[in-house]
Amino acid sequence: MTQIPPIVSAGGASMTDAELALTLVLLLLAPLAIVGVALINTGLGRSRSAAQALLGSLMLVAVTAIVFLFVGASFAGTLGNSEIALHAAGKTWSVFGLGPFLLHGISSASPQAQLALLFEFLAVAMLAIIPWGSGADRWRLAGGCVSAAVLAGIVFPLAAHWIWRSGWLAELGANFSLGAGFLDAAGAGAVHLVGGLSALALVWIAGPRRGKFPKEGLSTAMPGHSAVYVLFGCLLALVGWLAWNAAGAVLWLHTPLAQLPVTAINTLLSASGAVMITFSVTRFRFGKPDASLCANGWLAGLVASSAGAAVISPIAALFIGGVAGVFTPLVVELLELALSIDDPTGAITVHGAAGLWGLLAAGIFSPQSGQFLAQLVGIAALLGLMLPLLFLLFAILNRIVPFRVDPDGERIGMDLHELGGGAYPEFVIHRDESYR
């Protein structure tokens, strides 16, 4: 166990009162990103599972907050000044933090540490609702809650400590002269890439929706039930993301207030470039633009901006978004048609692939030398360790609390099966033609 400096002096500077006040306001706006993703998840699922999808998002936010309070916050080490570290090759490799149990002493912690903790509470909630969308129409509430508990108690604290506090990825710059260490100001890696990998592990374990991949022919199209929810969710997500990226830049990169407008402009440009390109690609491929894929493109642009919006130029942000806009519809199609992966919300692509691209792009466009290699090492850590860990944990959990609803529950819909009533009781329910 080693001692680390308190977070107030991280980066060598404490925050001014103006920075503290602005960061608090930004963090109070950031939950709109979670609201947006929850609405998108609901809209892209079926109408007979809509209430369960939205209630699930609410429950996951609650579960992650409670579990992070009891377990995760200690291991993330945001409030503490101790850590478990390995010493090898003359370097210190901080693996996880040792903060006070139950946030003991939070009121006497520095305001910067309290804000960092609030950021992590929001980040872990966002992380948990990403795979929830991928399991739409078949993932039980109980399964969602226990998986969220594992994410908040084990997986996220590890990633957060490595990347944001004083973990070995954050120290790559000091220890190995790799740029400024792993660059991920607003969670492209710790939240979105890990969320996308969680979604992939979940989809592998839970399997596709009934009737999605019939014995013969192409996969069955199961469109979302409300494009309005989805597109309104995108607009809400923009507000949240502008605040999230700016708050992350102040907290973890110590970006001066004068540079925050550029961070916000870069976020907007990345999303704009992505949605324009996705609009064009789907218009070209299908004859008409696809609303749900455009929403995916928009969100992918926001996710891709999360790593480096504070350090790149506006034209680079536009390019990063544009690339995300190109691959989003193609990867969604590849996963469904070639790999038989049933991901109703496209979370694996939107959060996983776009998060990965955002991390790489931050290394490409960062002015620091050696930054690209630091990004590669961080990606290797998240991909090579987190995916096997997530699959193992979810597989064990699935044995204890089965993730998937029984076939009868899937047939009548998650609302009726789990909640006893539908989200839209006045709707006429037609026979589902997809069961063939």
Place this chain on the structure above:
Amino acid sequence: MKYAGLLVMPAGFFLTLAALVLFPDPARRSAFVLCGLAVECLGFVVTIRAHIPARGSSRP
């Protein structure tokens, strides 16, 4: 095969870690980090291929 793929992925990660420690020279270090990532990608592809369901075994 999916478990084999999942085991190969951490092996790739440890290769990147070894590259950091063993090679101070940036060119060699970069090459070995890329090799580690390539090994991870190999494990990832193997895992994905193992999860593709055969069409005949799909549920009706």
